Amino acid sequence: MxxxxxxxxxxxxxxxxxxxxxxxxxxxxxxxxxxxxxxxxxxxxxxxxxxxxxxxxxxxxxxxxxxxxxxxxxxxxxxxxxxxxxxxxxxxxxxxxxxxxxxxxxxxxxxxxxxxxxxxxxxxxxxxxxxxxxxxxxxxxxxxxxxxxxxxxxxxxxxxxxxxxxxxxxxxxxxxxxxxxxxxxxxxxxxxxxxxxxxxxxxxxxxxxxxxxxxxxxxxxxxxxxxxxxxxxxxxxxxxxxxxKKVPGFIKKRRSLARIYNRELKSVWQLKLPPEPKINSNNFDSYQNYEIYAVNSDKLCKYLKANNVGTLRQWGGKSLNNFKKLKMGKVDNKSNKIFKDLVMLPMNISVTQSEVMHISNLIKRFYG
Ligand SMILES: Cc1ncc(COP(=O)(O)O)c(C=O)c1O
The missing domain is CATH 3.40.640.10 (Type I PLP-dependent aspartate aminotransferase-like (Major domain))
Incomplete structure (x- = not known):
């Protein structure tokens, strides 16, 4: 199944x-x-x-x-x-x-x-x-x-x-x-x-x-x-x-999942992954989301969906500058270009380590 x-x-x-x-x-x-x-x-x-x-x-x-x-x-x-x-x-x-x-x-x-x-x-x-x-x-x-x-x-x-x-x-x-x-x-x-x-x-x-x-x-x-x-x-x-009181445990789980995603996907050049969950650095990240930059992100999302894996783009795939009627001004093309291919993978306390392995394997297969 x-x-x-x-x-x-x-x-x-x-x-x-x-x-x-x-x-x-x-x-x-x-x-x-x-x-x-x-x-x-x-x-x-x-x-x-x-x-x-x-x-x-x-x-x-x-x-x-x-x-x-x-x-x-x-x-x-x-x-x-x-x-x-x-x-x-x-x-x-x-x-x-x-x-x-x-x-x-x-x-x-x-x-x-x-x-x-x-x-x-x-x-x-x-x-x-x-x-x-x-x-x-x-x-x-x-x-x-x-x-x-x-x-x-x-x-x-x-x-x-x-x-x-x-x-x-x-x-x-x-x-x-x-x-x-x-x-x-x-x-x-x-x-x-x-x-x-x-x-x-x-x-x-x-x-x-x-x-x-x-x-x-x-x-x-x-x-x-x-x-x-x-x-x-x-x-x-x-x-x-x-x-x-459970939050430290929730965050520990999220960081362990991030570690597996990063380990499994680091060799895929078409992706840019979130920074490593390091202990001794300026940042201690709690991984509310695991957001990646992915070449051909539309196709990747479709492929994962066909394989029963859900993904999500923040804000429905539109950064604030795209809501033109609200007149919040322009941003650089570079920011727009980065944002366009950002996708979030499943990252929450219900996700198991083997599910992260499964998702990572699918992504590796997609990029060949
Ligand atoms: C960055 C950011 N700001 C604000 C909000 C709004 O939070 P709330 O729904 O509690 O008003 C959210 C919720 O998703 C968010 O992600």
């Missing part, structure tokens, strides 16, 4: 942990603790500890979290905010709804993160901030990015929706600037049973503002800013708090 390896197995986590999760949900529901209760503050404390940050605010999803972070830091109408062409529309829409203008940056060919060498040419007198998307569980070259940000007095934010458990020089993603947002969408390294997110920050004033922003502007019996309803549900927080 042919192996069937979908890109993602949405039932897997619940199959593994469902019994415990039901008990947790039952306990919280029986106690009638639905909105902003102990379970939420417990999770926030533990998430702040996990990411080595001072404060965490549980929010409805990463997109809302990022928008509130930008507002809390004073990003407003008339400002320009730099962000990668290879990120979810969510990064840009968070900017748009503050009234500011998203401006696109180019990517590098080794890890598809922001090309730091091309940031300065996009800076204008209106540029007030840069959002670094820490893509695929890997952190960009923050040393250089922070230097540029300092030089031009730009505020630094991180879209860490894909980078839980990722470190750069021993700092967790989301801790380099004003703050970072995380997503608990079910397919993420730490996923909940629906939507969820968190913002981390080391800045007390930003923390206090987001606490108010997520809850209609309310804080300590007063309302001094216009807010949203963007809270993380208590039941989700309770579930996430349980699953958070």
């Amino acid at each position: 042919k192996k069937n390896i979908p890109f993602y197995r949405y039932k897997h986590l619940y199959n593994l942990h469902g019994k415990k999760i039901i008990k947790i949900v039952d306990k919280v529901a029986r106690a009638g603790r639905y909105i902003m209760q102990k379970e939420l503050s417990d999770f926030e404390k533990n998430f702040a500890k996990f990411t080595n940050s001072k404060y965490c605010i549980g929010v409805s999803n990463a997109t809302d979290g990022l928008q509130m972070l930008l507002i809390a830091a004073g990003i407003k109408k008339g400002d320009e905010v730099l962000l990668s062409m290879h990120t979810m529309i969510a990064t840009a829409s968070a900017v748009y709804f503050t009234g500011a203008k998203p401006v696109l940056l180019d990517i590098k060919e080794d890890d598809y993160l922001i090309d730091e060498k091309k940031i300065e040419k996009k800076i204008s007198s209106k540029t007030k901030a840069i959002i670094v998307t820490q893509l695929n569980g890997r952190i960009a070259n923050m040393e250089v990015i922070l230097k540029i940000a300092n030089k031009y007095k730009l505020k630094v934010f991180e879209d860490s929706a894909q980078a839980l458990g990722a470190y750069y020089k021993n700092y967790h993603s989301g801790t380099f600037g004003y703050g970072g947002c995380f997503s608990f969408y079910p397919a993420k390294i730490l996923g909940c049973l629906g939507d969820g997110g968190a913002v981390i920050t080391n800045n007390k004033s930003i923390y206090k503002k987001i606490l108010a922003l997520r809850d209609h502007g309310r804080h300590e019996n007063d309302i001094s800013i216009w807010g949203f309803n963007a809270r993380l549900d208590n039941i989700e927080a309770a579930t996430l708090d349980y699953l958070l």
Whole structure:
């Protein structure tokens, strides 16, 4: 029988942990603790500890979290905010709804993160901030990015929706600037049973503002800013708090799968693989995704599909510059060319080592 390896197995986590999760949900529901209760503050404390940050605010999803972070830091109408062409529309829409203008940056060919060498040419007198998307569980070259940000007095934010458990020089993603947002969408390294997110920050004033922003502007019996309803549900927080303890194991598994892909596929010249999962380097990657550059990527995807292996292109195969009606500007041809042939292979805790071998063998066969 042919192996069937979908890109993602949405039932897997619940199959593994469902019994415990039901008990947790039952306990919280029986106690009638639905909105902003102990379970939420417990999770926030533990998430702040996990990411080595001072404060965490549980929010409805990463997109809302990022928008509130930008507002809390004073990003407003008339400002320009730099962000990668290879990120979810969510990064840009968070900017748009503050009234500011998203401006696109180019990517590098080794890890598809922001090309730091091309940031300065996009800076204008209106540029007030840069959002670094820490893509695929890997952190960009923050040393250089922070230097540029300092030089031009730009505020630094991180879209860490894909980078839980990722470190750069021993700092967790989301801790380099004003703050970072995380997503608990079910397919993420730490996923909940629906939507969820968190913002981390080391800045007390930003923390206090987001606490108010997520809850209609309310804080300590007063309302001094216009807010949203963007809270993380208590039941989700309770579930996430349980699953958070499993995250180091989840990441260990992802890194071991990445190691096998890299070992098996390194001889295929038609591919460019993600950087090795090294221990003693600046980057500790958590492999939210295993994204490769592949010559003839369309044909490769079709071949894998015919062999019951699922693949996925980020953002439906369109980088942000392709959404012309949203007018976010142009990027270099080189970035476009790299992006066009990027494909993600199955990478999650449901994938077995023998499945990675099988997928790798199919790819080797495809390229002959
Ligand atoms: C890079 C990036 N930013 C933002 C988001 C949005 O996260 P959420 O769905 O929690 O709003 C995602 C989700 O996939 C993402 O990958």
